Amino acid sequence: MKVVEIKAKSILNKSSIGDYCINVYVGCQHACKYCYASYYTERIYEIKEPWGSFVLIKVNAPQLLVKEIVKKKKGVVYLSSLSDPYQPIEAKYKLTRKILEVLLRYKWPVIIQTKSTLLLRDLDLLKRFDEIEVGFTLITLDEKKRKEFEPGASPVEARIEALKRLKKEGIKTFAFLGPIIPFTEFSEVEKLIEKLSFVDKIYIDKLRYKPGLENRLPLQWFNANNYYMKLKKKFKNKATFVY
Ligand code: SF4
Numbered sequence: 573m574k575v576v577e578i579k580a581k582s583i584l585n586k587s588s589i590g591d592y593c594i595n596v597y598v599g600c601q602h603a604c605k606y607c608y609a610s611y612y613t614e615r616i617y618e619i620k621e622p623w624g625s626f627v628l629i630k631v632n633a634p635q636l637l638v639k640e641i642v643k644k645k646k647g648v649v650y651l652s653s654l655s656d657p658y659q660p661i662e663a664k665y666k667l668t669r670k671i672l673e674v675l676l677r678y679k680w681p682v683i684i685q686t687k688s689t690l691l692l693r694d695l696d697l698l699k700r701f702d703e704i705e706v707g708f709t710l711i712t713l714d715e716k717k718r719k720e721f722e723p724g725a726s727p728v729e730a731r732i733e734a735l736k737r738l739k740k741e742g743i744k745t746f747a748f749l750g751p752i753i754p755f756t757e758f759s760e761v762e763k764l765i766e767k768l769s770f771v772d773k774i775y776i777d778k779l780r781y782k783p784g785l786e787n788r789l790p791l792q793w794f795n796a797n798n799y800y801m802k803l804k805k806k807f808k809n810k811a812t813f814v815y
Contacts, residue, residue, distance in 0.1 A: 574626040574627070575629065575661065580632060594652060596630050596633040596655075596671060598613055600655045602624070602688070602722055605722075608782035610784060611784055630667070633671060634674055638674055647681075648703075649682050649683070650683045656686050657671075658686045659688060682704050688725060689730045698738070698743055699741055706743050708734060710732070710764065711750065745772050775811060776804075776813050
């Protein structure tokens with residue numbers, strides 16, 4: 573794993589989810605096969621290493637946020653759009669935790685989405701936010717499939733247990749079922765929805781194509797519009813579709 577410390581120029585960026593997003597890491601050790609963040613990361617940072625084999629660490633992120641937060645209009649901050657805020661390296665650098673400390677101090681609302689139970693380390697902070705939503709991404713209940721598609725992320729059951737814990741602590745929770753891998757049996761999706769019925773909101777997303785993904789997944793999977801239309805029709809009353 574290639575780990576490089578860098579100094580970022582800015583940290584609080586405009587976002588389509590919430591008002592702002594913060595990415596303290598560039599690259600993601602979770603190495604999800606379907607991840608299209610790799611496309612943007614390779615273009616912005618001109619990185620050639622395989623996705624999942626590198627992380628750039630924005631070591632000055634908390635200090636930058638302290639400077640930027642006082643200059644910007646208060647809004648919802650999404651963690652994170654192009655990397656997982658709780659990927660394994662966070663255990664060492666604690667940058668996500670330091671970012672949360674700043675956001676909490678200024679009482680900014682937060683949405684966190686992750687595939688890692690390392691998030692529970694920061695439960696003490698999460699509980700102190702007035703406005704917060706925390707979600708886990710889950711695409712399957714099958715641990716073998718999870719290992720194939722999300723090799724670096726937490727096991728399925730551990731994520732579900734973490735969601736239960738958050739819910740018990742009174743935190744607003746969501747499950748992001750995306751991308752549903754094309755041609756997954758509807759009965760499997762149904763089981764996933766049922767298992768997660770205790771969360772506050774369930775989202776479903778489809779597989780999205782970006783150049784380069786054809787090297788990791790079968791090309792015909794990106795032509796599954798019919799499948800996704802049927803999926804939406806079948807579960808429109810049980811989940812919010814984001815496509
Ligand atoms: S956790 Fe998210 S950012 Fe990280 S590899 Fe998976 S899809 Fe990409």
